[in-house]
Amino acid sequence: MTPADIDDIPRQNPCAQCGTPIPFPDWIEPGEGRVSYLWKCQACGYRFEAVAIFDEHAIEHPPLAA
DSSP states (O other): OOOOOGGGSOOSEEOTTTOOEESSOSEEEEETTEEEEEEEOTTTOOEEEEEEEOOGGGOSSOOSOO
């Protein structure tokens, strides 16, 4: 697996409940053609997941094993 570049990690995502900016995700889970981000708001405690889905052509190195 290719390590994530620090510039690729989303920052200041607004909380889906109260809108407070969240500095960075608590958890990042890469997958084939997608990346899942788990966010937790420190202001209200709300947790939510955001998923980025990429075109098939954007996948350079698919995972070797599960």
